[in-house]
Structures are given as structure tokens and as C-alpha cells.
Amino acid sequence: MNVSKEQIDRIVRDVIAGVGAQNKATQAPQAAAVTSSSAAKTARAAVLVEPRKFEIKEFPIREIGEDEILVKVEACGVCGTDVHCYKSDPFGLTPNVLGHEGTGEVVKVGSAIKMDSVGKAVKPGDKIVTSLLETSPDCLVAKYNPAKANLSDDLKVYGLLLDEPDNHLNGYFAEYMIIRPGSSFFVVNDMSVDLRCLIEPAAVVCHALERAKSCGNNPLNFRTRVVVQGCGPIGLLMIAVLRTHGVNNIIALDGNPDRLEIARSMGADEVINYKEYSGIDEIAEKVKGLTKGLGAHWGFQVTGVPAAHANLYKLIRRGGGICEVGHFVDGGECAINPHRDICAKEISLVGSWVYNSFEYPNAYHFLQRAERIGLPVSSLITHKFPLDQIDEAIQVNLRQEGIKVVVEAK
Template identity: 35%
Template sequence: MVKAAILEDVEKLRVVDYPEPEVESNGLLMRMELCGVCGTDMHLYNGNMKIPYPVIPGHEWVGVIEEIGEEAKGYEVRGNTLDVGDRITVVPGTNRYCGDCYFCRFMPHKPTLCTGRKVMGVNMSSAEIPHLLGGWAEKIYVNAEKFWVYKVPEEVSPEVAVLNEPMAVSSRALERAYAPGLPTYKEGFGVGQSVVVQGAGAIGLLAVATAELAGAGTIISVDVVDERLEMAEKLGADHIIDMRQFETADERVAEVERLTNGLGGDVVIEAVGIPVAVPEGINMTRRGGKFIEVGHYTDPGNVEINPHVICNKDMDILGSWTYPPTQFGTVLDLMRLAADRLPLDEIVTHKYRVEDAQKSIDTLKARKGIKHALTGP
């Protein structure tokens, strides 16, 4: 039997035992080593998203293959052969159950817009066989024909690989600032350009790390928690703006301008998820710069924005909704580059067993730690 934490209804989490499923030719059963607990999981728990209960939450995991079908051995997306004992990570979302909606047909380069998109740990119920369709379980069943499977490089530890999914979100957000643009003429992100990141949770911190690895110039992190601000500096932030010291939006905007020769950030990434951060981030962006909105995956309400500021700055405002499945490959390469440069393995500060998933939720609600993860058997 396999222990799993299932969400049965709003704020109703229970630990159950599921039987191990039979592995089909195109599938694999993996032992979960680590699975992140993230903001989306909290939204699911709080009932902010419509899902088909019961659901095993968790969509950020790394683990080791315990059993694999013959077909699945050839489904590693980079062409590697998969076998028992391999450490892998899996892109949790796929549009391969659809293919017929408008976005699948006419915008295949943006699979995350698919109206029939399936996401393990989010909108796939555990009610029926194979049950184990989320990361908060000791073992996870993956249809390797439908979901992209990546073999984890030897240089990347499980403590780092578990960050693959949130770093895919962060790195794609920064990549949104690349185009359209001419970096040589300060349009779009380029080497040596300034990046401001609002929020130093996992997404914000990994945006800082991505900017550092991508060759950004001045990197500024904005937050209110000492532990997070200290981690931002470890990951490459040249300056931090402590919101307890700079209490108003005007003060924080003025500090960004001071640190960027009076201009504002070339790129500003909003990773807070609070509406009032959006107009503040727009004001932090220099004229001709780019503002990237990646923090609002659910709808927390409205905020007032002055459209004259956008027009006057001749700026770009770009949304970033998850990532294409190719982004996992980008992140694994970034993680290899970061191995001796950045302490990505320090981002996960709290670990809990699957049966203690509720403790992780309660601790997160108390805003303790940076990143939480559940551990496997």
C-alpha cells in the first residue's frame, strides 16, 4: 500500500492508503524523494480553485523509477533511455489529452493555454485507478506517453531538482522580457541589465537566481522577511529593499530609482501575488522597460492603475502563465551551471513526511520558512 495525502474538500486533508497500480507499457511508477509545497497547493487547500475531489496535491517532485513499462523506457524527452533506478522529474501539466481546442490547433507553441490541459496534483482526481496522480504520495504513477519525463543530471541533487517546477515558472517569467526586444539598444532583457524582483518567496528567489545565471547587471530584491532577503543576497541580489525600512510604495520606488541611476529597473518581475504590488512594480519600471506579471495565479481582486503611466513610459507589460514543457530542460541546464555558484539547495527550509502534510500547511500559513517539501519513504 502507498500512503498519500488527499484533499477531499476545502480545507479537508486526509492521509489514506492506495494500492500500488499495475504499470502499463507506457507508464512508470516512481518513488517520491521530495515534493514541494507551494502557493498553488495552498490555493487548492483554501478552495480558490475548482478541482475534481479527491485530489492528491503536489506538482513539484523529484524521485526514482521503481517500475517501468517497455514503451516508457523510450519516452525520456531528451532521448535518454529510462530504467529502474533513474532519478527523474516530470512536467506536471500536459495538453496531450486534448489537441483539438483553439489553442492546441492555432497556438501550439503555447500549450499552457489549452482549455483541456491536465495537471497532475491539481485537476486530476485520485478517485480511480491508478490513484497516484499527485506528488503528495510515497509513490507516483506517470503516463510517460502523455507527460514529459526528464532524467535528472548527476550533478543535480534531489534538494535542487525538486525546485525544477517553480524555477520553470521563474525562468520563463524572465524569458518573457527577452522578446520582442533588441537588448543591445536596451529593449528587452540583456546581459548587464537591471532586474527588480518583487517578492522573495520561492518564485521570486528563483527569479533572482535565474537573473544572476543569465548575466543580469544590478539585481534588486524586495521583501519583508529577513530569512528571504538573506537568501536573495546569497542567490545573487546586489541590493535588497526591506519593506519595513521603506514603508511606502513611493519610498520603495524612489530606492529602486536611486539604485538604477534614477531610471528604474530595465525589467521588473512581480512575484508577490498581491494586487497592490502591480502598480508599484509598474512605477519601478524605467521608461521603455518591461514589467512581468507572474504572481497572480488566482484572482485576489482588483487594483487601480493609472494608464497614463504605462503610455508615458512606452513600456511593455507581459503576463507569464506557467511555462512550456521545454522549460524543464532549460532549468536542468541552469541547475548544472549553478552547482558550484549558487546555494539552491538551501531554499527548501522545511521537510515533512507525507503523513504530516497538514503540519506543512499550518507552518506555511504561519509564514515560517522559505520553501517546504514533503519527503518520500
């Protein structure tokens, strides 16, 4: 039998195509089974059962609904709010699973979910971040002013949710977490796990920056002179976001020399160790000396210490502004002089409360931009602990060792 080269080539192509189709037919069900059964049946979680007491408990992983996502947690930063919850349970949440600065890998996606909150397709294997659950339709704040949804009494944050009989996995201090209906979430495959753990705190400082910018008569630009009071994780990120935004004159104020050196790496031009001065009047003179004798245009208060808030007015020039970022829990009261501190200076005073879900993309781009211009924001993560050592992770934070402490789900 004479067979031409063209006929042989066609037969080979047909055979290969047939084998490929057969392989697809036999492999597709197996791939689906892997996707649907790759998650464990149970998950360990660090449950804060009472103030200053964690217990590692194991919970069954329930089946997710059509508009839910099952996430295998990779890591989560320890926030100052977690520490407040650990010390005194100020929100009355115990027993619950804390952790809201987290990230993980998608294991299962409900059939009704096709894309994340900015329209990116989502599938098993994607890396995501999430924190906020959207407010209820009955919330009048969110209904009439969506840009102020962060002020809703109904605002919910993962890691700060009450435990429920069929919903134990509500925080990132666990091996798995279930993202509920109505949550904002974002696919961030192109980020390292360290940067992903910084997106939530970065959203805090992005929101604070926008709050300050809302005072149009006090612009934040290349020539603005800014004081950032407090160089913990949020304060250092505040310095980085200001530098990334184009502010070239930043003064960092703290009592820890190691943190002040890190502040320089985040973009601070000058640093002041308040422990080296006799009091606020002497510090104010130092700030004036760095700001043409007038004081700073803007101050960001990030310590959470009431006395620090009162002191900041002394460092701000007439016509300047203050953004209060640090008081997420009630730390008490402080005394100011309304005449000297506010009225006579025409101070613009704004508060900054959490963030809105749409500020997560801003935080994502801020972190990427910060690293591109040479700010080593990833280096803010200085300690990592496995889930079983969560108590030590909290204690390191309490002792103010390092900067950002992370708990890894392993």
C-alpha cells in the first residue's frame, strides 16, 4: 500500500488529537475532585477564650454556600487591636478567633462567585486578602453616603466577629477561614505573602491620608512639612505613604531609637527622640527649628496615647492640620486649650476611622509603588511565629520588640 507523506502526517495528527481528547475526558473529573476535596475536613484555630488566654481548638470545616469562599490561611499580622482584645476584650467578643491582617489561598469558590471586588476572575489557587463585610441594606449611613460606610454601626471586620455555632472560622488566626456573603475580597497573586500581610494596615494609612487631603485649604504636597507622632507599624507605614505621595519634609517623633532609624528608611527626613528633651515645649522648639520657625503644616497622631494627642497641637503652625489615627480603642481623655490649640490657630482637625473596602486597591498600589521607589516596606515584618506559638507572638508585640509580628498558619 502506497501512503503519501501528507497522509501519514494527517493520520499522526488525528491520533494525537484523539489521545488528547481521551486524556481530557478522563482527567477532567479527577481535576474537579481535587479542587473540591483538596481542603482538610477540620481546621485548627487559636481561640481567645478569655482575656490573656488562647486555646488551640479544632473545628469541622462546613460546606460553603454558593456565595462563600473557603481560604487556606497562609499568614496574618498581629495588630494593636488584637493586643487590646487579648488584654481586656474591649468589644466583648470572646470566645472568638482574632486576626484581620491576613491572606491565604482560595481552596473552594461558591458557584455564584465569579470575580473579586474589582472585577478580577477568582479561582482555586488564587491568593487573596479580605477584611470587611459590607454593611447591611438597612444602614442609613452606608445607604446615603457610601463613601462613609466605614462609620456604620453595622460595620464588620474579620477577626472581630462573634463566634457562631456554624461559623467558627471567622478570623485569620486559624488554618482555614470562610469568607461570607457580602464580603469585599481582592485577588493579589503578584504579591509576596509579606506584602499581602501589610495590605490591611496599609489601607488604614491610605484612609488617613485621604482624610487629611479632604481639608482642601491645607494641601499635602512636595513642600508640606509633616510630623508623624509614633513609629509603630502604622506610624512607619504613615511615613511611607506620605513619602510615596510626594511629601518631602517628614519629621518622625518617637522614644525608641531603633524605630526612629527605621523611620528614616521609610522616608523620614528628620527624627526626634522625645526622651532626649525635657518636655513638649522643648520639642516644639526643635520642630520649629526644622520648619522655618513656624511649626509643621500637618501632624499625624498615631500613638493611641491621649497625652500625645494633646501635645501635637504645640507642634503645628497656625492654619495647619492634625489627623488623629491612633485611637481605635478608648484610651481615655486628654486636656487641650480650645483657644490656643484650635481657635487661634484655625487648626483643621480630622479623625480617621478604619477604612472603606474600596481603599484596599489603593493600599495594594501604594505598597508596590513604595518598594519601587526604594522604601523597604516588607522589612517591617520582623518576627514570624507558627499558630501554636500565638501567645509568644502577642508577647513580642506587647514588649514592642521588632515592628510587625506575623502568625503563620502552620
